[in-house]
Amino acid sequence: MDILSHGLMGAAAGELGHKRRVLWPFLFGALPDVFQALALYPFVGYVHGRAWLIPEHADWSGFRGAYPLASAIWEAPHSLFFLLLCIVPLVLKLRLPRSCIAAYGLHLLVDVFTHSGEWSAAPFWPLSWKLEGYWDPWKAPPEQIALCVGLSALLWLGLWWGRRFRATGAGENGQGEA
Numbered sequence: 001m002d003i004l005s006h007g008l009m010g011a012a013a014g015e016l017g018h019k020r021r022v023l024w025p026f027l028f029g030a031l032p033d034v035f036q037a038l039a040l041y042p043f044v045g046y047v048h049g050r051a052w053l054i055p056e057h058a059d060w061s062g063f064r065g066a067y068p069l070a071s072a073i074w075e076a077p078h079s080l081f082f083l084l085l086c087i088v089p090l091v092l093k094l095r096l097p098r099s100c101i102a103a104y105g106l107h108l109l110v111d112v113f114t115h116s117g118e119w120s121a122a123p124f125w126p127l128s129w130k131l132e133g134y135w136d137p138w139k140a141p142p143e144q145i146a147l148c149v150g151l152s153a154l155l156w157l158g159l160w161w162g163r164r165f166r167a168t169g170a171g172e173n174g175q176g177e178a
């Protein structure tokens, strides 16, 4: 799944917390893919001699097996161990919203179900056990990515609206009781 959809799903997780949060859960929802976007993506393009280091879909085929060390840039942040040993302590230490942990975990969960084939998720990396998902988001055409972004935005807006609706209802009830 694309990084923007993951961020929007993180923002949706932020709507479910005790206090409403948007920006931090959005960032933590996108975070597992940031490392890959900044380092692995251009490296794949470099290895295949692509202009502006922008890889083509076919360049990812066989890459995970041929470059396991470079692929660790994607594997490590997508591991539950990384979530438990790095993200949870970081969020608690910096006193960030707890929904950041949920947003990050949601990213890993969604990837488990959406990544298939060569790039299926290994949730207990460095253990190599993989779960087979149902899609290949890394080679999705633009219209599918746009659909994902749209649905994720709808999820977030739906939860935001539901929260507002409940808050308004509670306010009205409160006034009625007073």
Ligand SMILES: [Zn+2]
Binding pocket: 032, 033, 078, 107, 111
């Ligand atoms: Zn991911």
